[in-house]
Amino acid sequence: xxxxxxxxxxxxxxxxxxxxxxxxxxxxxxxxxxxxxxxxxxxxxxxxxxxxxxxxxxxxxxxxxxxxxxxxxxxxxxxxxxxxxxxxxxxxxxxxxxxxxxxxxxxxxxxxxxxxxxxxxxxxxxxxxxxxxxxxxxxxxxxxxxxxxxxxxxxxxxxxxxxxxxxxxxxxxxxxxxxxxxxxxxxxxxxxxxxxxxxxxxxxxxxxxxxxxxxxxxxxxxxx
Ligand SMILES: [Zn+2]
Numbered sequence: 001x002x003x004x005x006x007x008x009x010x011x012x013x014x015x016x017x018x019x020x021x022x023x024x025x026x027x028x029x030x031x032x033x034x035x036x037x038x039x040x041x042x043x044x045x046x047x048x049x050x051x052x053x054x055x056x057x058x059x060x061x062x063x064x065x066x067x068x069x070x071x072x073x074x075x076x077x078x079x080x081x082x083x084x085x086x087x088x089x090x091x092x093x094x095x096x097x098x099x100x101x102x103x104x105x106x107x108x109x110x111x112x113x114x115x116x117x118x119x120x121x122x123x124x125x126x127x128x129x130x131x132x133x134x135x136x137x138x139x140x141x142x143x144x145x146x147x148x149x150x151x152x153x154x155x156x157x158x159x160x161x162x163x164x165x166x167x168x169x170x171x172x173x174x175x176x177x178x179x180x181x182x183x184x185x186x187x188x189x190x191x192x193x194x195x196x197x198x199x200x201x202x203x204x205x206x207x208x209x210x211x212x213x214x215x216x217x218x219x220x221x222x223x224x
Contacts, residue, residue, distance in 0.1 A: 034062040068108055071145030080142065081163045087135050088164065091126035098123055098208070100215055101136040109180050110147035118176030118192075121219060122157065123212045124167040125201055131165060139164075150174055154195045162199065169201030169208060173216045 039049065039058040047054055074080050106117035122136050143156040154172045162170050174195045181191035201208045 029066050031062055031066065034065070035059050038062055038065075068145060069147065071142045074142050077160065077163065080160065084131065084135055084139060084160075084164050085129075088129040088131045091128055091130045098125055098211060099130060100212070101133050102219060103137045103140065105140050105144045105153070105174070105176070107144035107146070107148045107153060109178060110149055110152075112180035112184065113147065114178075114180040114183065116148075116150065116176045116178040116180070116193075118174060119219070120154075120157070121171075121173045121212075121216050122161065123169075123171040123202070123215070124161060124165060125169045125208070127166055127168050129165050131161075136161070150176055150178075150193055150195045154197045158197045158199060167200065169203070169205075170197075170199045171202040171209075171212045172197040173212075 035058045038061045042054070042058065043049060049055065100121060100123045102119060102121040104118070105120050106115060108114065109116050120140055122140075139160050140153075140157055143153055143160070148156075154174045158170050158172045161167070161172075172195075176193055178191050178193060181188050198209060198212075202212055203209070
């Protein structure tokens with residue numbers, strides 16, 4: 001992987017780096033109303049609201065839901081693209097190698113509002129621009145703080161990186177454990193799911209795809 005010094009305006013760097021901004025709640029969420037409805041939901045489940053452990057739960061539940069869906073603060077993909085594009089630098093002529101960045105994610109499934117979490121690996125082949133390695137996890141973070149399916153999450157991340165970098169190819173691998181499969185329904189303990197998004201040269205060129213997949217497999221072995 002190529003190391004690059006990024007010449008980025010300090011205030012932009014601060015915006016992209018500052019976790020509190022990326023996770024700040026939307027001002028438009030009516031917390032009191034949300035708490036009220038969550039309290040009603042617990043009552044419908046015959047939960048004893050007098051229990052001191054439960055009394056403050058609707059407030060905590062509401063706060064955590066607001067935080068875990070704060071990715072909806074960033075609905076304007078163009079603004080997001082502009083924000084992250086400022087953290088890019090030009091790829092030099094011989095920088096046409098595969099760039100690979102990995103990390104972890106955790107999100108809520110759109111179907112059951114239960115967590116799923118795991119690892120991601122993003123690979124891209126630069127055309128004109130490269131992005132600082134720490135920004136890819138930030139992009140994942142914006143999209144994971146929404147109600148998601150693993151497929152959609154992988155595609156959302158690929159879409160955003162594609163819009164920012166216009167690379168020659170983009171690949172996103174995600175592997176995750178889904179609590180909606182572990183805790184309900186068939187209760188499968190080993191509910192590991194893999195998702196692969198391959199575009200551009202990763203789709204068209206077998207060698208590039210194989211190179212990426214061998215990195216995925218090597219990292220998978222290290223992490224398991
Ligand atoms: Zn689910």
